[in-house]
Amino acid sequence: MKTTGFLIALCLATLSLPGQKRDLKEARIFVTAEKTGQLLDDAGFRAFEILEQPDENYPTIFVDDDITFQAIExxxxxxxxxxxxxxxxxxxxxxxxxxxxxxxxxxxxxxxxxxxxxxxxxxxxxxxxxxxxxxxxxxxxxxxxxxxxxxxxxxxxxxxxxxxxxxxxxxxxxxxxxxxxxxxxxxxxxxxxxxxxxxxxxxxxxxxxxxxxxxxxxxxxxxxxxxxxxxxxxxxxxxxxxxxxxxxxxxxxxxxxxxxxxxxxxxxxxxxxxxxxxxxxxxxxxxxxxxxxxxxxxxxxxxxxxxxxxxxxxxxxxxxxxxxxxxxxxxxxxxxxxxxxxxxxxxxxxxxxxxxxxxxxxxxxxxxxxxxxxxxxxxxxxxxxxxxxxxxxxxxxxRFIKPGAKRIPCTSGNDQLIATSFLNTDGSVATVIHNLDQHEMMMQLWIEGKALKSTIPPEGTMTMVF
Missing domain, CATH: 3.20.20.80 (Glycosidases)
Structure with a gap:
């Protein structure tokens, strides 16, 4: 199987501490992908939208920053x-x-x-x-x-x-x-x-x-x-x-x-x-x-x-x-x-x-x-x-998961999307998503009643820092 790599990093402008509700407005995106020729390219900002209940059939990465696990060395x-x-x-x-x-x-x-x-x-x-x-x-x-x-x-x-x-x-x-x-x-x-x-x-x-x-x-x-x-x-x-x-x-x-x-x-x-x-x-x-x-x-x-x-x-x-x-x-x-x-x-x-x-x-x-x-x-x-x-x-x-960052719950509703997410000490969140499928996929990241929709190329990877 031929594989490619694709990566996106999302950074929210407004940060919060664990347990506090975030004012999620937009995220910054960086991309690496063979099919698109991008290598850590800055793809600009994308806005969050209100979404109270995600559909289980829509590829979604779920993140919860209220619970933390191990700290990164x-x-x-x-x-x-x-x-x-x-x-x-x-x-x-x-x-x-x-x-x-x-x-x-x-x-x-x-x-x-x-x-x-x-x-x-x-x-x-x-x-x-x-x-x-x-x-x-x-x-x-x-x-x-x-x-x-x-x-x-x-x-x-x-x-x-x-x-x-x-x-x-x-x-x-x-x-x-x-x-x-x-x-x-x-x-x-x-x-x-x-x-x-x-x-x-x-x-x-x-x-x-x-x-x-x-x-x-x-x-x-x-x-x-x-x-x-x-x-x-x-x-x-x-x-x-x-x-x-x-x-x-x-x-x-x-x-x-x-x-x-x-x-x-x-x-x-x-x-x-x-x-x-x-x-x-x-x-x-x-x-x-x-x-x-x-x-x-x-x-x-x-x-x-x-x-x-x-x-x-x-x-x-x-x-x-x-x-x-x-x-x-x-x-x-x-x-x-x-x-x-x-x-x-x-x-x-x-x-x-x-x-x-x-x-x-x-x-x-x-x-x-x-x-x-x-x-x-x-x-x-x-x-x-x-x-x-x-x-x-x-x-x-x-670049985006800093020393001292703590892993937080991050789950996927699609078998072809795997992800991990970390809460940095400055309050930002870094999430990395990888597309195992050989086809481009519409997907979204969901947190606290809001979703950020994006497209991930075939066999690609995303990092989201927000």
Whole structure:
């Protein structure tokens, strides 16, 4: 099935607080669509009309701003080595343009929650660690010097563009080879028992060294894709092993070093077995007390309800979407809109995609397999940056749903329309609607006895902020 993307944002001129009746007059509309050629285009204002009782046969999105659910932490992408190298090799004007397009909260997508990696991953130009001396249990030779060339300068520029409103969480792909049972960073393997404390200390060293560079860590995941044996950096933790490592080593070590406020997340892989991983950790109170939430990805099946089940069983814990590798196609943009909407409706507190930018070969990547496109690509020969359709679709979430916004009830009377809605801290509402159908559809948004009628293109998406 060929897919397209379409997005509309609606902003009401008159705002109100929860529980107060709104004076709904008009909304501002922005559109992204393949069929119409619009990319976050400003489509002007549209008026609300009085409508006491909607017809159940008319496609309608219903919004209620009197009830609130989870608060949003943020949206963003990943500062991988590949992204940083690509960025660093661009001319200065192109670098400035990219940073503004992604991180400026007024002129750009306003990314405010981003991921980075603890030493190398598959999207690095080489494998490396911060502790290259074998057997260095005290980490006397620990150094982040490698990151000073590309990654840290890129991060600093992004922080500045965001108005210092950018938070970070970090994930390791593998401990150093000398800490592992297979004596290499690739092909899975496990952490040697004798190095569990050293590996916990490694996290602390990393947080401290990045903090010295003006980059505080908001969060950590214990292990990227903890059950995946890969031909690149990878390490296996069963649910029991991850729980025990958090309970006996990583959690206590973070707390002992004054890092109890760092948001520690488990799992960091697909939705399929997310409940089993969460149950194992949260049913052990001595492990659970150190864990903020569960991180997850989208790579094997949808399984959207599994995320909700984790929240319903453990409502005191958070769920955060942490990695989405994607192409730069309209089909990818359509998948992106669908996944973000479903995950937010299933209690995700944020959504972070994978590489912020890649080069014209979709790299660099030491693991190989380069092909296709990314959310943003750069041609290093010409210095030209291409912002692909997913960039604009994602902007309809990140630009209008602000940190601290709370999800509110948002339902659909048509199976082909899915939607999510958030109440921002300034009283505005941001609603995102996606048309799953291959035909243009007349539809309306209904709230407090008034409706705003619009048309959504085939397989399109709408964001409404009012």
């Amino acid at each position: 943020g949206f963003g992408g990943a500062f991988t080595d590949a992204a940083a190298i690509t960025f660093g090799k661009l001319p200065e004007n192109a670098r400035d343009q990219f940073i503004e397009a992604c991180f400026d909260p007024v002129k750009g997508n306003g990314y405010n929650l981003c991921r980075t990696t603890i030493h190398s991953c598959d999207y690095s130009d080489e494998m490396y660690t911060y502790a290259e001396v074998e057997g260095d249990k005290n980490l006397d030779h620990f150094s982040i010097e490698h990151d000073m060339k590309y990654r840290i300068p890129m991060i600093r520029q992004a922080i500045q563009a965001s108005g210092n409103n950018l938070r970070f969480f970090a994930s390791p792909w593998s401990p150093p080879s000398w800490m592992k049972t297979n004596d290499e960073m690739k092909h899975g393997g496990t952490l040697r028992p004798g190095y569990r404390q050293t590996w916990a200390d490694y996290f602390v060293k990393y947080i401290r060294e990045y903090g010295k560079q003006g980059i505080p860590m908001w969060g950590l995941t214990v292990q990227n894709e903890a059950m995946a044996v890969q031909v690149w950096e990878s390490c296996i933790f069963t649910a029991a092993e991850e729980k025990d490592f958090v309970r006996d080593y990583l959690g206590p070590t973070l707390h002992k070093n004054g890092m109890a406020d760092v948001k520690l997340m488990i799992w960091d892989h697909n939705r399929g077995i997310i409940y089993q991983r969460a149950e194992a950790a949260y049913e052990d109170p001595e492990a659970s007390k150190y864990i903020w939430g569960t991180a997850f990805h989208w790579y094997v099946g949808d399984h959207f309800d599994n995320v909700r089940m984790v929240h319903d069983a453990y409502p005191g814990k958070q769920v955060l979407y942490t990695e989405a590798g994607m192409r730069g196609s309209w089909r990818a943009a359509n998948k992106l809109a669908k996944n973000v909407i479903y995950d937010l409706n299933n209690w995700a507190v944020g959504w972070v995609f994978w590489n912020l930018i890649l080069d014209e070969e979709n790299g660099p990547r030491h693991a190989g397999g380069l092909h296709g496109s990314n959310i943003v690509n750069a041609n290093l020969e010409t210095g030209e940056i291409t912002y692909n359709p997913p960039h604009f679709v994602f902007g309809h979430f990140s």
